[in-house]
Amino acid sequence: MSGENIVFLLLALVALAGAFYSATARRVFHSALALFVVLGAIAGIYLLLDAEFLAVLQLLLYVGGVAVLIVFGIMLTPVHEEEKRGPFVRWSYIAAAGTVLLAASLVYLFWRYRLDWDAAPPGSTPLGPDASGYPRLFAFFSDLLFKDYLVPFELLSLALLAALIGALVTARKRED
Amino acid sequence: MTSQLTNVLVLSSILFGFGVYMVIARRNAIGVLIGIELMLNSANLNIVAFNRYSEPCVGALDGQVLALFVMALAVAEAAVGLALIIALARRFGSVEPESADTLKG
Numbered sequence: 364m365s366g367e368n369i370v371f372l373l374l375a376l377v378a379l380a381g382a383f384y385s386a387t388a389r390r391v392f393h394s395a396l397a398l399f400v401v402l403g404a405i406a407g408i409y410l411l412l413d414a415e416f417l418a419v420l421q422l423l424l425y426v427g428g429v430a431v432l433i434v435f436g437i438m439l440t441p442v443h444e445e446e447k448r449g450p451f452v453r454w455s456y457i458a459a460a461g462t463v464l465l466a467a468s469l470v471y472l473f474w475r476y477r478l479d480w481d482a483a484p485p486g487s488t489p490l491g492p493d494a495s496g497y498p499r500l501f502a503f504f505s506d507l508l509f510k511d512y513l514v515p516f517e518l519l520s521l522a523l524l525a526a527l528i529g530a531l532v533t534a535r536k537r538e539d
Numbered sequence: 540m541t542s543q544l545t546n547v548l549v550l551s552s553i554l555f556g557f558g559v560y561m562v563i564a565r566r567n568a569i570g571v572l573i574g575i576e577l578m579l580n581s582a583n584l585n586i587v588a589f590n591r592y593s594e595p596c597v598g599a600l601d602g603q604v605l606a607l608f609v610m611a612l613a614v615a616e617a618a619v620g621l622a623l624i625i626a627l628a629r630r631f632g633s634v635e636p637e638s639a640d641t642l643k644g
Binding site: 367371375378394398409413416420425432433435437440441450455458459463466469477499500506507515519527531534 | 543544545546547548549550552553554555556557558559560561563564565566567569570572573574576577580583584587588590591597598600601603604606607608610611612613614615616617618619621622623624625626628629632633634
């Protein structure tokens with residue numbers, strides 16, 4: 364068992380434990396804290412998959428941005444009824460059975476076809492620094508993002524602007 | 540030991556299952572939103588892993604770019620979703636999706 368496998372196993376255990384606690388915690392705030400643990404572990408797995416840029420973005424956007432958003436959302440909303448009626452809907456064990464079935468069938472499929480994907484292909488990502496010490500991952504990544512995917516990238520900024528204005532208008536306090 | 544790709548895929552399908560469970564079973568709308576974030580992240584994990592283990596030539600990082608797009612849209616979705624939840628709480632005095640039943644006959 365290589366070192367990479369051991370690190371992956373640790374991160375996977377952290378992510379699974381966090382997801383389990385997030386799904387079963389009685390208070391939404393605990394659930395949110397566990398979600399941030401899961402997101403951090405996923406950033407670690409991105410590092411293992413040679414996606415350093417995405418790992419940094421994951422930490423910045425999720426653990427930095429979405430975390431603050433969700434905590435503010437919990438702070439700004441009332442939770443009285445939940446404490447009376449419990450955090451889950453009435454027939455939640457049926458949902459649990461269904462999702463266990465779903466996850467088990469996905470795991471079975473991925474496990475069954477595992478042999479087809481055994482080795483990494485020759486091009487696999489480890490892109491070290493070039494002659495001037497600049498990491499080539501970023502060169503390739505920005506080449507793709509700002510040449511091949513330029514139009515989707517600009518559309519994405521438009522979508523973010525729309526989301527910003529939409530969120531402001533939706534959450535605004537009405538005067539009537 | 541199986542390949543790293545299979546390990547990542549198994550992990551992400553289990554995470555996806557937890558996300559689906561939260562979306563179905565949580566009473567609080569913020570809990571539902573947390574479940575959606577979990578599902579989006581497990582899908583993103585799949586995209587990055589497939590890109591890593593099926594890269595046809597050096598520098599073909601299209602999967603990582605796709606994951607970046609998914610990430611940005613997920614953040615926008617979280618912002619709009621939380622704004623909706625805050626509006627819901629203000630209008631109906633509760634964060635449960637069931638409480639918004641004005642159209643119910």
